[in-house]
Amino acid sequence: MNFDVVLNNLPYLLWGAWPQGPIGGAALTVWLSLLSGVASAVIGLVLGIWLYMSRGAVHSVLILFLGFFRAIPVLMLIFWTYFLLPVVLGFSVPELTTVVCALALIGGAYLAHSVAAGLRSVGGGQWEAGISLGLGRWRVLWLIVLPQSLRRMAPSFVNQWISLIKDTSLAYVIGVPELSFVATQVNNRAMVYPAEIFLFVAFVYFVICGVLDLVATAIAGEAEPEARTRSV
Amino acid sequence: MSLAAFGLAPIYVEWLLWGFAVTLLLSASACVAATLGGVLLCAARISPLAVLHVPARIYLGVFRNTPLLVQIFFWYFAGSAIFPTPLLDWFNNPHTVVLGFGGQTWLSFRLPSFEFWAGFTALTFYTTAFIAEEFRAGLRAVPAGQREGGLSLGLSPALVFFLVVVPQAARHAFAPLLGQYMNAVKNSSLTMAIGVAELSYASRQVETETFQTFEAFGIATVLYILAVAVIEGTGELVQRRREKKYGRGALS
C-alpha cells in the first residue's frame, strides 16, 4: 500500500479544481447531499401527507407516480433527466440541477411512504379528539397528528439521507466532478494504485455517512430501530 | 412485446433482452448469496460473543455507509491484488460448461467472466449488509411475550428461538426482504461501469449504434420497472395468501 497518490492529490479529492475552477470532490459531494436532502424531505412530506389524506383516483395516481420513482434505477433517471429532458423542454438543465432533481424525486418517493406510514401510526383517538374540539381535518393533521408522528419518521429521514449521500456518487455518469468522479480521474491517471484511492474514497463516505448513521441510531433511541428504507 | 418495439430494429431489441437476462441472472444470484450471507451476518451481529458481533458491526458499518459504486470499483480495480492468482486466471479464461450424457450435449453455456464476478461480489457483499439488518429488525419485532410463553412451556431457549421466534421474525422480515431484492435489481445497473453487459450497459450500446436514445432508455426503463413490479406483485400475492390462511391482522 502506498498512500502517496492520495496525499499528492488530496486537494483535488477534497475540493476539486477550486479556487481556480469549480468546486468539486468531497466538498461537492456534501453540497449535493445537502441540496438533495432538503429537497427530498420537502417532497417526501408534501407527497406523504397528500398520500395519507387523499382517496380514490387521486390516491391511485399518486401511488403509481411514487411507484415509478421507486422502481427506476437512479442511473436511468439521471440519464433521462440529463440527456432527454432538455430535448423535451427545449433548454438544457445544468448537471447539478439534474442530479439534485433525480435524487430528490427518488428520495422523496421513498420518504412519502414513510411519512404516510408515520401518520397512520397515530391512533384514531387523536383524530376524534381533534375533530371534537371543532378543528378541521387539515388543522388536526397540522396541529395534532403531524407533530406526534414526526418523531417516528425521523429515523426514516436520516436513513434516506444516508442513501442520498451514497447516491450522489452516481452523478459520475454525467461527469459531475464529485468525489467518486474525481477519484476515477485520479485513478485513471495514476493507474497502479486503485486499492489506495478507492479505500480512501470509501473512508471519506464512511465518515460522512457514519456520523449520520450514529445520529439515526440515537434518534431511534429506545424506539424500535427501523430498517433502512432503501439502499444504493 | 413485438421484437420491433418502439421502432427499434429487432437485433437491438435482442441486445436489450440479453442485457435484461444478465441483469436478472446477476441480481438473482446476488440475492441468493446475500440472503444466506445475511442470515450468518445477522446471527453474528446478535451473538453475545464479542469475537462475532464486533466484526459483524464493523462489516455493517463499512458496507452500509459507503457507496456501492465505490465498492464495485474497489473489487474490480483492486481485484487483481485481492483474489488469488489461480482464481483470477480461472475467471479471466472463459470456461464452457457442457452438461451431457453418453456423448450427447444437453446443455452448454459459457461461465461469466471476471467483470461479472466482480459485480456479483460487490453486489452480494453490499446487499448482505442490508438483508442482515432486515433480519435483525424482524427478530426485534417479535414481542417478548412470545419468547416468555415458549420458555414457560418448558422449551429450551434454543428451541424457543428456532421454533417460536424465527418463524415469526421471518414473516416480519418478508416484505423488507423483497424490498432489498428490488434494490438489488436496480443496483445491478451500477455494474455497467465495469463492463458487465447488463441492461443499462446494453441500452448505452444500442444508443451508440442507433442513436435512438429515447427507445433504448425507454425499453430499459420499462424492463426494470417490470422486474421490480413482478417482485412487488409476488410479495402482495404471498401476503394475501397468508391473510387467507391465518386471517387478517394475525400478522403484519
Place this chain on the structure above:
Amino acid sequence: MKLGALVLLAAVFVGGAAHADRLDDIKKAGVLRVAAFDSNPPFGYVDEKSRQIVGLDVDYAKAFADKLGVKLELRPTNPANRIPLLTSGNVDLVLANFTITEERAKQVDFSVPYFSSGQQFLAKKGVLKSPDQLNSLRIGADKGTTNEIVLRRDFPGATIISYDDTPFAFTALRNGNVQAITQDGPKLVGLLANVPDKENYEIPEFTISNDYIGVGIPKGEKRLVEFVNETLTELETAGKAQAIYDAWFGPDTKTPLPRLFKIGDKQTN
C-alpha cells in the same frame, strides 16, 4: 400510464423545440461550453499540479473561445456521453477525439477534420501480431466509440467488452481480463507514455481503420459550423495548429509522433 408518458415524451421530441442561433447565444452568454476528455492524455486530461483539464483538444477549444472573446467552460466527458451532450444542448462543442462518421453526422454536425488517426491495439508484448488473431481474442473497447462498432462489424469472432473510458479498459488489460484494448493510435500512444511499466506493453503496427477527428457541433447550427471551420483554417495558416500539435506530439514530448495530417487536407462536409 408509464407507456403513455413515454409516447408523450417521444411526441414532444419529434415536435422539436425552436431555439435561436447558437453562435449568438454563445456571444450573448459570454461562455463557450466545450466537452473534452478528462482521462486521455494528451488529448484531454486533468493536470496533477494545476488540477485543470489540459491537452491538445483543450488548446483548440481555447483558440475558439479566444477568437469569440468569451470565457471557456470545460465539461469532462467520456466517449459515450459526447453525442447526448450535444443533442441535449448541454454543451456547444465537443472536442474529444471525436471521429467523423456518416451515422454520427445524422445526429450532430462536424467541422473539417483537425486530426487524423487509425484504430490500433495495445497488448502485452508478443500477444498480438496480426489482425487475424483478433477474432479469437477478448478485446476491451470504450463505450460509444467507432472503435467498438468497427471491431464488432469487421471481427465478429472477437469478444468485445466495453468500458466507460480507455484507462478502465487498460486496467482490464493489466489485470488480464482482456488480451488487447483498442483505440485510436495516438490515444494509445498517449496512454502508454504514462504507464508506469510501459516496457511490458506494445502497440502492434497494423491499423484496422482510418479515422478523421472533427469538432462536434449541434445539428443545424450553420453559422457555428462556419465559425469553427474558419477558425481551424486560420489556425493552420498562422502556424498555430502546428504549434498546438508540437506541444503535445512534437519531438520533445513524451509522445513524439510525426504530423502527417494538416487541417484542410481533407474536406468531409
